[in-house]
Amino acid sequence: MRDVIPTSTSPDSDYLFEQMTRRTLDRARPAPGGRVLDVASGFGQDARALAGEGVIAVAAEPSARMSALAKMQDGNGAAHSIHHVRGWADALPFATGSFDAVYCKGALDHFDTPALAIAEMARVTRGGGRVVLAIANFDSLSCRAARSLDRLARELPRGRRHYDVPHDHFTRYDVGLMCEQAGASLELDLVEGISLGWGLPRWSRLARRLPPELTQRLLGTLDAIARFWPAGADVVVLAGRPRLSERSSA
Numbered sequence: 001m002r003d004v005i006p007t008s009t010s011p012d013s014d015y016l017f018e019q020m021t022r023r024t025l026d027r028a029r030p031a032p033g034g035r036v037l038d039v040a041s042g043f044g045q046d047a048r049a050l051a052g053e054g055v056i057a058v059a060a061e062p063s064a065r066m067s068a069l070a071k072m073q074d075g076n077g078a079a080h081s082i083h084h085v086r087g088w089a090d091a092l093p094f095a096t097g098s099f100d101a102v103y104c105k106g107a108l109d110h111f112d113t114p115a116l117a118i119a120e121m122a123r124v125t126r127g128g129g130r131v132v133l134a135i136a137n138f139d140s141l142s143c144r145a146a147r148s149l150d151r152l153a154r155e156l157p158r159g160r161r162h163y164d165v166p167h168d169h170f171t172r173y174d175v176g177l178m179c180e181q182a183g184a185s186l187e188l189d190l191v192e193g194i195s196l197g198w199g200l201p202r203w204s205r206l207a208r209r210l211p212p213e214l215t216q217r218l219l220g221t222l223d224a225i226a227r228f229w230p231a232g233a234d235v236v237v238l239a240g241r242p243r244l245s246e247r248s249s250a
Contacts (some may be wrong), residue, residue, distance in 0.1 A: 001187070002081045004035065007086040007217070010205075010208055011197065011204075011205055011207040011212070011216070012197070012198050012203060012204055012219060012220065013204070015195065015216075015219045015223070016194065016195040016198050016234055016235065019194045019195060019223060020106065020134050020195075020235050020237075021046060021105065021193055023064070023134075023192075023194060023237055024046070024101070024103055024105045024132055024134045025046060025049065025050060025236060026133070027103075027130070027132045027190065027237065027239050028050075028101045028102070028103035028130060028132040028239075029050060029053070029055065029101070030055060030101045030129075031100075031101035032053065032055065033054060033055070033056065034055055034056065034101065034102075035055075035056045035058070035098065035099045035100050036050055036055050036056070036057050036058070036098040036099060036100060036101045036102070037058045037060060037092075037094070037098075037099045037101070037102040037103075037121075038050075038057065038058070038059045038060065038103060038104075038105075039058060039060050039089050039092070039102060039103070039104040039107070039117070039121060039223070040060070040089060040104055040107035040110065040111075041059035041066075041070065042061065042062045042066055042070070042107075043066065043070050044059045044061075044070035044071075044073060044074070044082055044084070045073070045117070046105060047055045047059040047082045047104075047117035048073070048074070048081075048082055051081065051082045053054040055144070056083075057083065057103045058082065058083045058084075058085060058099070059082050059083065059084050059085065060085050060086075060087045060088065060089070060092060060093075061084070061085075061086060061087075062087065062088045062089075064086060065250060067082045067084050067086055070082075070084060070126055071084055073247060079152060082168075089104070089111055089117035089120060089121070090111065090113045090116040090117045090120055091120065092120045092121070092123070092124050094124045094151075094163065095124070096123050096124065097124070097125065097126040097127065097129075098124045098125075099124055099125050099126065099129060100126060100129045100130075101124075101129055101130045101131070101132070101224070102121045102125050102129070102130075102131045102132070103123065103132040103133070103134075104117070104121065104132075104133050104134070105130070105132075105134040106134055106135070106182055107133060107137065107237075108133055108135050108171070108173075108182040108240055109136060109165075109169040109170065109171045109173055109235040110168060110170065111170060111171075112171055113169075114171055114181060114229075115181045115184060115185075115217070117182070117193075118131070118133070118155065118181055118182055118184070118185045118186070119185045120196055121185075122186055122242035122243065123242070125241075125242045127241075127242070127244075128241060129241065129242065130213060130239055130240070130241060131185075131186055131240060131241075131242065132238070132239045133178070133237070133238045134194075134235055134236070134237045135178050135236050135237075135238070136173065136234070136235055137173060137174060137175065137178075137193075137230070137231075137233055137234060137235060137236050138165055138172045138173060138174065139174035139175070139231070140196075140198075140232055140234050141196060141197065141232035141233075142162070142196070142197050142198055142200050142234060143162065143199070145200060146161060146162065146199060146200060146201065149201060156243050159220065161199075162199030167204065170217060173236075174231070175191070175230050175231045175236055178236055178238055178239070179191060179192075181230060181239065182238045183240075185242065185243055186238075186239075186240030186241065186242060186243060187240045187241045187242075187243055188238055188239070188240035189239060189240050189241070190235075190237065191230050191231065191236065191237075191238050191239075192227050192228075192230055192236070192237050192238040193226035193227055193228070193230035193233020193234075193235070193236055194220075194223065194226055194227070194228055194233055194234060194235040194236070194237060195222065195223055195229075195233060195234040195235060196222035196223065196225055196229075196232060196233060196234065197234075198234040199234070
């Protein structure tokens with residue numbers, strides 16, 4: 001995880017990941033009693049949060065180790081349990097139309113067949129249901145600006161930069177590719193950005209030094225710009241309803 005998420009927290013990182021979680025779940029949340037699927041659920045914290053709101057939450061995760069850790073968290077005083085299923089995103093072990101909503105947060109670029117995974121998410125979502133994807137944008141304003149600054153410096157940066165795709169990612173996403181892949185299986189009704197400027201040199205340091213109230217106002221202003229300019233945003237959230245052809249395929 002240190003290759004993806006900074007080891008030391010900073011206000012801009014906290015803001016980005018908090019907004020990424022909140023807005024993904026807000027857009028995927030079914031009515032109480034509804035069924036929701038978390039694809040590549042990891043430790044299960046997001047599915048667990050939805051279960052606490054009276055939703056029937058299922059966590060699909062291919063890693064046995066991750067699922068075991070998630071089940072340990074279920075047993076560590078969690079008020080609401082979730083249903084854990086081991087399964088790959090491109091072959092979800094559920095019947096067509098099983099869920100009111102399906103979401104995949106921050107994991108799609110780890111899949112070796114992401115288009116097939118999106119098609120599977122659409123298949124297991126009922127007619128009128130929703131699929132929500134949150135994806136890191138490696139063509140963000142921050143990534144482009146940092147690349148340009150490094151080129152101007154005429155020296156190789158030390159270690160992995162935030163604009164370098166981690167070794168465990170199979171796809172380098174920009175907004176065009178996100179919309180192309182998601183749009184093949186979903187009738188998209190939402191494409192919005194989250195956060196602007198994450199990873200820019202000195203920004204995290206400045207965010208720590210400014211008064212907290214001013215930092216939050218700045219982060220909120222940048223986020224408001226990103227919402228309407230997903231091409232420049234650090235993370236993009238896409239959502240839509242399954243196309244009929246995807247729901248009717250087994």
